[in-house]
Amino acid sequence: MDLKERQPELPESNLSLAERLFLTLRGEIVEGRIPAGSKVSEPELARRFNASRGSLREALMRLESLGLLERRVNVGARVVDLTERGLLELYDVREALEGMACRLAALERTDEDLKALRKMLARHEQQEELQAGRAYFQPEGDFDFHFRIVQASGNDLLIDTLCNRLYYRVRMYRYQLGMASPRAKRAFNEHSHIIEAIEAGDGELAEILMRRHIRASRQNIEKKLR
Amino acid sequence: MDLKERQPELPESNLSLAERLFLTLRGEIVEGRIPAGSKVSEPELARRFNASRGSLREALMRLESLGLLERRVNVGARVVDLTERGLLELYDVREALEGMACRLAALERTDEDLKALRKMLARHEQQEELQAGRAYFQPEGDFDFHFRIVQASGNDLLIDTLCNRLYYRVRMYRYQLGMASPRAKRAFNEHSHIIEAIEAGDGELAEILMRRHIRASRQNIEKKLR
DNA sequence: GATCATTAGATTGTCGACAATCCTGACGTT
DNA sequence: AACGTCAGGATTGTCGACAATCTAATGATC
Numbered sequence: 001m002d003l004k005e006r007q008p009e010l011p012e013s014n015l016s017l018a019e020r021l022f023l024t025l026r027g028e029i030v031e032g033r034i035p036a037g038s039k040v041s042e043p044e045l046a047r048r049f050n051a052s053r054g055s056l057r058e059a060l061m062r063l064e065s066l067g068l069l070e071r072r073v074n075v076g077a078r079v080v081d082l083t084e085r086g087l088l089e090l091y092d093v094r095e096a097l098e099g100m101a102c103r104l105a106a107l108e109r110t111d112e113d114l115k116a117l118r119k120m121l122a123r124h125e126q127q128e129e130l131q132a133g134r135a136y137f138q139p140e141g142d143f144d145f146h147f148r149i150v151q152a153s154g155n156d157l158l159i160d161t162l163c164n165r166l167y168y169r170v171r172m173y174r175y176q177l178g179m180a181s182p183r184a185k186r187a188f189n190e191h192s193h194i195i196e197a198i199e200a201g202d203g204e205l206a207e208i209l210m211r212r213h214i215r216a217s218r219q220n221i222e223k224k225l226r
Numbered sequence: 227m228d229l230k231e232r233q234p235e236l237p238e239s240n241l242s243l244a245e246r247l248f249l250t251l252r253g254e255i256v257e258g259r260i261p262a263g264s265k266v267s268e269p270e271l272a273r274r275f276n277a278s279r280g281s282l283r284e285a286l287m288r289l290e291s292l293g294l295l296e297r298r299v300n301v302g303a304r305v306v307d308l309t310e311r312g313l314l315e316l317y318d319v320r321e322a323l324e325g326m327a328c329r330l331a332a333l334e335r336t337d338e339d340l341k342a343l344r345k346m347l348a349r350h351e352q353q354e355e356l357q358a359g360r361a362y363f364q365p366e367g368d369f370d371f372h373f374r375i376v377q378a379s380g381n382d383l384l385i386d387t388l389c390n391r392l393y394y395r396v397r398m399y400r401y402q403l404g405m406a407s408p409r410a411k412r413a414f415n416e417h418s419h420i421i422e423a424i425e426a427g428d429g430e431l432a433e434i435l436m437r438r439h440i441r442a443s444r445q446n447i448e449k450k451l452r
Numbered sequence: 453g454a455t456c457a458t459t460a461g462a463t464t465g466t467c468g469a470c471a472a473t474c475c476t477g478a479c480g481t482t
Numbered sequence: 483a484a485c486g487t488c489a490g491g492a493t494t495g496t497c498g499a500c501a502a503t504c505t506a507a508t509g510a511t512c
Binding site for chain 3: 487
Binding site: 073100160 | 242280283287291293300312318321322323325382383384
């Protein structure tokens with residue numbers, strides 16, 4: 001146990017303590033500072049953050065509903081472990097949901113959505129040229145892309161399911177299995193075509209392209225795993 | 227406030243009190259005994275069930291993560307209200323997820339899955355003949371159908387998202403907007419073709435048929451709503 | 453030596469109380 | 483009459499303590 005950093009800094013207030021604990025722990029789990037598969041002790045964390053067990057339990061329960069923790073009665077909580085199967089399952093669900101999001105985005109997008117998407121694409125192109133093949137900043141860029149399209153779908157349930165639930169698991173896999181895709185150039189082209197379809201208002205095409213994009217990414221991972 | 231039924235019966239133990247409260251309240255919200263859009267008071271419910279506020283809060287938080295409750299800090303919890311928009315959003319998400327589930331079920335189904343699906347279909351046909359057009363028991367039958375196909379997909383994330391999250395909202399709309407579909411005969415035929423595609427191992431067709439099935443149901447609702 | 457019961461320690465579940473915040477309605481001012 | 487201010491009451495957030503349960507190590511029995 002670390003002595004000089006006795007009371008870790010939490011995001012400053014205006015939010016409830018339980019929520020700040022939730023945000024902090026979510027970050028630590030996603031980035032692997034709390035290792036996947038490890039047991040999580042309520043009293044230990046409570047002491048570490050100088051909080052009561054009640055507030056901490058609330059944070060843990062939110063993490064459970066995010067699918068980052070598994071709790072069993074009278075036993076406690078464990079961080080989920082990262083399995084090949086879980087990663088592939090995640091891709092299938094994303095293919096379905098983001099495909100639909102992309103279809104809806106093509107039909108419902110506002111002019112501001114379009115402007116933002118074009119701007120983002122230009123920024124990514126610029127970065128991509130600068131780094132010539134090195135997929136360095138790409139993961140975050142890729143995240144931007146998917147995130148914004150989902151937002152443009154206008155379907156609140158879809159947005160919540162993807163952005164507030166699944167994406168944290170995606171991030172967890174990316175951080176800890178460290179998969180900076182070497183598909184930078186190709187991914188950029190795919191992104192570009194998807195945005196074209198959205199601009200054209202062609203929902204059907206937009207969905208097909210997005211699903212292919214995600215499936216290609218999945219196959220890339222599958223190849224790497226064997 | 228009701229006096230003769232002072233302490234409502236909860237599902238008998240072996241589960242934690244918080245979990246029993248959660249299950250009970252979930253039922254009351256889904257069936258509308260706690261009206262959609264109404265405020266939920268922690269002390270009031272705690273008195274009603276002779277439980278502490280802590281246990282009750284845990285139940286409320288689980289309901290929030292199910293999307294049946296909305297909580298705001300320092301204000302409290304409200305039951306979500308049922309809107310036309312929310313219902314349509316639900317259909318779009320289901321179309322995406324159940325389409326994928328159906329595709330996976332066609333590829334991953336075991337022999338036991340197939341046997342169970344055929345058995346279920348036969349039972350529904352029998353009921354349907356008995357009631358000749360009256361879509362009486364249909365809603366539950368329809369639920370069976372979708373539920374079992376999702377289970378057969380073998381994708382735990384998909385199963386959890388649909389069966390432990392979205393379906394309670396679906397039930398809530400069904401109960402409270404009371405939509406016994408008059409599509410009984412047609413729905414049965416669609417179910418039948420979907421199962422055929424799953425038996426044939428044709429994932430692509432199975433997905434297309436399931437998506438059409440759900441979209442047809444959505445359009446039926448849309449027509450009814452105007 | 454292996455298996456099973458037992459006990460000690462720790463962890464989780466549950467509770468009631470106190471502090472901080474919000475909503476309601478009354479009061480006073482413009 | 484409309485608006486802003488300010489208690490009073492109630493509700494939510496947070497806390498520490500006790501009871502129920504599980505885990506692990508010890509010792510007893512076959």
